[in-house]
Amino acid sequence: MTYAAEISRSNPTCFLFLVDQSASMGDPIGGEVPQRKADVVADAINRLLTELSVKCAKEEGVRDYFHVAVIGYGHAVGSAFTGTLAGRDLVPLSEVAENPARVEERRKKVPDGAGGLVETASSFPVWLDPVANGGTPMCRALSYAESLVSRWLAEHPGCFPPIVLNLTDGESTDGDPTAAASTIPLQVSTDGSVLLFNLHVSGAGASPTTFPDSDASLPDAYSRTLFGMSSPLPPHMRSYAAQQGFGTSDATRGFVYNADIASVVQFLDIGTRATDLR
Amino acid sequence: MDQRPRSQPSGATYVEALQNTSLCFRGTDLAGAAVTTDSLGRPRPISGNFASVFSLTAVDGVRYAVKCFTREVQSQAVRYRAISEHLARSTYDWVVRFDYVERGILVEGHWFAILRMEWVEAVNLARWVERNLGDPAALARAGERFGRLVTELAEAGIGHGDLQHGNLLVTPDGSMRLVDYDGMYVPALAGMAAAEMGHRNYQSPGRSTTQFGPTIDRFSAWVIYLSLLGVAADPSLWARLRDQDAEHLLLAEADFADPDASLRLGALLSHPNPQLREVAERFRQVLVRQPDSPPGLPLALGSAVTAPLPQSAPRPEGTGGLPPWIAGHLRQANPVVLPPVTFSHRYPGVLRWTLPAVLLAWVLLVVSAAVVPAVAVGGALLTALASAGVALVAYLRQPETARARTARAEYNRAKWAESTAARVHGEVDDRTRQVVRSAGTAKADHDRERANLQLEHDRALAAVQRATQRAVAKVELDVRSLTSEHGLAERALLTTKQQEHTRSYLARFTIKSAGVDGIGTTLVANLRSHGISTAADFLEVEYSTNGQYQSRIARFVLTSGSRVRVPGVGEVKAGRLDSWRLSLAHNAMRTQPTALTPHDGQVLKNRFEQRAVALKAEQARAHESERVRRLELRKTLVDQQSALANTVRAADMAAARARAAHERELSESKIAFERAQRELLDAATLVGSYKDITYQRYLRLVLTGTK
Ligand SMILES: Nc1ncnc2c1ncn2[C@@H]1O[C@H](COP(=O)(O)OP(=O)(O)OP(=O)(O)O)[C@@H](O)[C@H]1O
Numbered sequence: 001m002t003y004a005a006e007i008s009r010s011n012p013t014c015f016l017f018l019v020d021q022s023a024s025m026g027d028p029i030g031g032e033v034p035q036r037k038a039d040v041v042a043d044a045i046n047r048l049l050t051e052l053s054v055k056c057a058k059e060e061g062v063r064d065y066f067h068v069a070v071i072g073y074g075h076a077v078g079s080a081f082t083g084t085l086a087g088r089d090l091v092p093l094s095e096v097a098e099n100p101a102r103v104e105e106r107r108k109k110v111p112d113g114a115g116g117l118v119e120t121a122s123s124f125p126v127w128l129d130p131v132a133n134g135g136t137p138m139c140r141a142l143s144y145a146e147s148l149v150s151r152w153l154a155e156h157p158g159c160f161p162p163i164v165l166n167l168t169d170g171e172s173t174d175g176d177p178t179a180a181a182s183t184i185p186l187q188v189s190t191d192g193s194v195l196l197f198n199l200h201v202s203g204a205g206a207s208p209t210t211f212p213d214s215d216a217s218l219p220d221a222y223s224r225t226l227f228g229m230s231s232p233l234p235p236h237m238r239s240y241a242a243q244q245g246f247g248t249s250d251a252t253r254g255f256v257y258n259a260d261i262a263s264v265v266q267f268l269d270i271g272t273r274a275t276d277l278r
Numbered sequence: 279m280d281q282r283p284r285s286q287p288s289g290a291t292y293v294e295a296l297q298n299t300s301l302c303f304r305g306t307d308l309a310g311a312a313v314t315t316d317s318l319g320r321p322r323p324i325s326g327n328f329a330s331v332f333s334l335t336a337v338d339g340v341r342y343a344v345k346c347f348t349r350e351v352q353s354q355a356v357r358y359r360a361i362s363e364h365l366a367r368s369t370y371d372w373v374v375r376f377d378y379v380e381r382g383i384l385v386e387g388h389w390f391a392i393l394r395m396e397w398v399e400a401v402n403l404a405r406w407v408e409r410n411l412g413d414p415a416a417l418a419r420a421g422e423r424f425g426r427l428v429t430e431l432a433e434a435g436i437g438h439g440d441l442q443h444g445n446l447l448v449t450p451d452g453s454m455r456l457v458d459y460d461g462m463y464v465p466a467l468a469g470m471a472a473a474e475m476g477h478r479n480y481q482s483p484g485r486s487t488t489q490f491g492p493t494i495d496r497f498s499a500w501v502i503y504l505s506l507l508g509v510a511a512d513p514s515l516w517a518r519l520r521d522q523d524a525e526h527l528l529l530a531e532a533d534f535a536d537p538d539a540s541l542r543l544g545a546l547l548s549h550p551n552p553q554l555r556e557v558a559e560r561f562r563q564v565l566v567r568q569p570d571s572p573p574g575l576p577l578a579l580g581s582a583v584t585a586p587l588p589q590s591a592p593r594p595e596g597t598g599g600l601p602p603w604i605a606g607h608l609r610q611a612n613p614v615v616l617p618p619v620t621f622s623h624r625y626p627g628v629l630r631w632t633l634p635a636v637l638l639a640w641v642l643l644v645v646s647a648a649v650v651p652a653v654a655v656g657g658a659l660l661t662a663l664a665s666a667g668v669a670l671v672a673y674l675r676q677p678e679t680a681r682a683r684t685a686r687a688e689y690n691r692a693k694w695a696e697s698t699a700a701r702v703h704g705e706v707d708d709r710t711r712q713v714v715r716s717a718g719t720a721k722a723d724h725d726r727e728r729a730n731l732q733l734e735h736d737r738a739l740a741a742v743q744r745a746t747q748r749a750v751a752k753v754e755l756d757v758r759s760l761t762s763e764h765g766l767a768e769r770a771l772l773t774t775k776q777q778e779h780t781r782s783y784l785a786r787f788t789i790k791s792a793g794v795d796g797i798g799t800t801l802v803a804n805l806r807s808h809g810i811s812t813a814a815d816f817l818e819v820e821y822s823t824n825g826q827y828q829s830r831i832a833r834f835v836l837t838s839g840s841r842v843r844v845p846g847v848g849e850v851k852a853g854r855l856d857s858w859r860l861s862l863a864h865n866a867m868r869t870q871p872t873a874l875t876p877h878d879g880q881v882l883k884n885r886f887e888q889r890a891v892a893l894k895a896e897q898a899r900a901h902e903s904e905r906v907r908r909l910e911l912r913k914t915l916v917d918q919q920s921a922l923a924n925t926v927r928a929a930d931m932a933a934a935r936a937r938a939a940h941e942r943e944l945s946e947s948k949i950a951f952e953r954a955q956r957e958l959l960d961a962a963t964l965v966g967s968y969k970d971i972t973y974q975r976y977l978r979l980v981l982t983g984t985k
Contacts, residue, residue: 002747002750006478006525006531008523008524008525009523009524009525010521010522010523010524010525047290050290050293051288051289051290054288054289054290054292054293054323054325054330055289055325056325057289057316057322057323057324057325057330058324058325059324059401059402059405060405061316098317100318103318103319103320110301110386110387111386111387112301112304113301113304113305113384113387113389114304118301120297120298120301121297121298122294122297122298123297123318123319123320125318125320157740157741157744158740182755185751185754185755186748186751186752186755188744188747188748188751189744189747190739190740190743190744190747191743191747192747192750192751193747193748193750193751193754228758228762232754232758240349243285243349243350244285245285251761262288262290265288266288266348266349
């Protein structure tokens, strides 16, 4: 039985975000409101960190079910946190939750429930700023992730397998990332192999796709490569994805094309829930 | 973005919506409520896997706990309605009142259901236990309180579905409240499946969603009850059996799966408290015999497990190294006083006359000193000495003097004997303590050894499991590349089939009957002699420039790849032949296969399936070898544990024997010491009565006649 380990304070796991910060991330992705890829990716990570913190909040505060690293790759490869956490690799989640670089006020128009729209403001914690500069050393970033993960696994051999989430436009400049990516699933805990998921932000314009099970409808070689690198979703995540209305099969991969990735946090069984799958 | 059915909002989405309570609760009585916030000033969630709970104070000042659901629960509304009706009739103090509000909260333009509950100011059971480790009586009361709660649940026909430390809240006054009714069974829900399966550290390994009824809490109730009894009987178990921050009480998932190898259960089963041991043993029986249908709690037995064991009192300081009971004895001894003995005669026997004579001589000498001073002084000294000597002899002759001497000698002997006995007794006592102490150390050593066995086993098992996972991951990757290889092979085969089709189509058209302009019999023969008789025999025509004649030379590219020049077929005719072939090839393309025939596809599929089967077999082998190693490791562990248990038993027995022997010796030395003490006291009393039988006193008696 794999992907069934308890995620708890005494048996925490880790979450690694790899963020493409290369010059090409300054280009827009398609859609009605054009956004820079770098902005999309930074928002996604800030959102994911918030989502994780909320998920792990208990009576007394946020619990360290996870340790989190945000690794940027562009003109360099290394920690991409800004503010107090700048320069740090794996940080316990409670510390992450307490230390965003700043809390922004974001305004948006939302339906008021009576057919109209109202503008509301809400606070949005920010740990990571958008950056677009330099090449795309994705292979280096993947091997950096591999070394972080292997160090983690040496200390936590029984943990729920770490999750590496790569957010990129796919245009690696230091070689074909497939080889670098293929060693990541060979890192294992007693509970299964490390999961590598990918969020592809692209201006290629095909329709957004979440957790596909083949690369048939993907627009280009970049997205097919990233799809090929992505781990299949473990069965319990697949069933949560299905519950949320995504079509899934055995071949469903942890790959998202120009769509929301934060839902992946919803798939995590944190703490000690007996899963529905045993 | 992508189109899919509306799913439950995530925790962070609720946090965002709750920043504007006038909007998200528009038109409900929570509109404008104040939300408790975190250090960043954002609504502060308490999350589980199904929901986030927020604390809200409504405009009218009432405080609520609002549960916002993050995962869909099957027929949630029906369940909550039934639960609400059932609980409405009850008066139990653990019930938390709630309303299930279907149009509860507006999130991004859609309404979602919430559960609005009374806010319970309390801490969860694990934290509460931790805070009350210093108060075993409170812990014992919690056990009792929990027992009552379980009885009441049974009486009301309710199954909570997820009894665990996070759902049992303890208020400051010590009463218990039960929260999270998502998975609750009430009789009206009979026939439905369970909505969830509870906390893994509280559930039987065999629990399934089909078990849904009033007895679903039995197993978890045992786990909680046994844990509470355990900490009440021995608070040190809390730190010994759990990691800090562990998500369980004294027992966890692994203990239920393999009770025989369980360190934690083992500690309870061998605990010095016999009642606790007994409850633990019954739970072990549950695990082995009927984990999925445990009996009710053994409440009567449980109430017998009470306060911690009395600790042996530490040795008090300051009594000169004597054990406390001896010091007590010394203080109690009540000295007897005998009447003092006096001399019975002034002049004993023969000396009756000698003494007066000597004294008379002395008096005469003093008188004569007036006449002859020198003689007088010498004589006086001499007679004084003589009379002292005579008095001494007289003193020694007194019967009392001899008796006093005997008494004093006896006293000295008794005093020596007493101090020897005290020393011996002290030594025996120290040795006995040493024996007890080393038994204690041995026990701690054994505890550590046992923990190490488990640790070693766990480490070895983890290594085995990781090796399997690595093998599985490798196979998994191979399977993945096999899939893409399969796709490529299909594409390649299709291309081959299409080429074959084209070739056989073209082969049907001979140049002889093609009627290409200018290709007569001679040229047909020439072409044939160069291997070209049908449209299939060449692929294209290549042209090259002949520098000498400024004309172009045509060469046919044959299917073999070689190029030939055919005499008589120049640029123009070759061109005609080429376009003739090309138009045929176009026709061929229109009729070519666009997919593999089912048969061809199947052949290919079979080939890849064989490889996939081989890979799966590799995976199965990895799992099998893990299973075998796991069994071996477990056997080693159980063997080592039972060997250790034997060692411990032997050591315990030896220690008990040594202790008994030392205790016997101790009580003997105690008796000897007490006897010596009594004798010393007697001797002291006797000696005391002779305190006036001294030479000095005798001289006084002789000279003055006073006794
Ligand atoms: N009425 C209440 N008053 C105070 N705190 C509460 C209340 N209800 C719930 N809580 C707190 O919120 C936490 C989560 O609530 P609950 O257990 O209902 O959520 P859940 O998602 O079903 O969790 P789980 O994953 O444990 O099933 C509880 O552990 C408790 O600490």
